[in-house]
Amino acid sequence: MINDVQLRQASIQDAEQLLAWRNDELTRLSSHTQDLIEVAQHQVWLERSLKNTNRKLVIAVYQDEDIGSLRADYDRKKQAWELSWTLAPNYRGRGLAKEMVLVFANSIKDAICAEVKETNLASVRVAEYAGLTFTHQQHQVLFFSRSELCTSQD
Incomplete structure (x- = not known):
């Protein structure tokens, strides 16, 4: 299945779909931020994200359908890309989040890390499947990494 998941760069045309998935x-x-996001706020965020050289924002595609979004933000302090992902609601339960995050993680040659709420067991499995290792827990957040560089406990 991994060969069936492709990544494409997100664009401004993805705004409506990304917002629906996010909300x-x-x-x-x-998510760390649980508020509903307004259209105008999302539009500003997306425009800035697409211009930000320290952010990778892609759409996962499976069988010619957009199935989710993935983001990586470069954290200078950790010297690593921090991953975040969202699977489209109608694709949950098929193992596709694991595949899309694995493809994305493999596309990044530098150190990567992720933060997952301890109650989000699906994302814990996704992080582990993508080759990230649990490093520590802080409050209700689990920290994962693919490099010792990401293990700093701030």
């Missing part, structure tokens, strides 16, 4: 109730409950 999905289960997605919000799994």
Whole structure:
């Protein structure tokens, strides 16, 4: 299945779809920021994201359908890319999040890390499947990395 998941650069044309995925109730409950995002706020965020050289923002595609988004933000302090992902609600439960995050992680040759809420067991499995190792827990957040560089406990 991994060969079936492709990545493409996100564009401004993805704004409506990205916002719908982001504002999905289960997605919000799994996020650090759980508020509903307004259209204008999202548009500004997306425009800035697309121009930010320290951010990678891609759309995962499976069988010619957009199935989710992935983001990596470069953290200078950790010297690593911090991953974040969202699977489209109608594709949950098929193992596709694991595949899309693995493809994305493999596309980044530098150190990577991710933060996952301890209650988000699906994302814990996704992080592990993508080759990230649990390093520590802080409050209700689990920290994963693919490099010793990411293990600093701030």
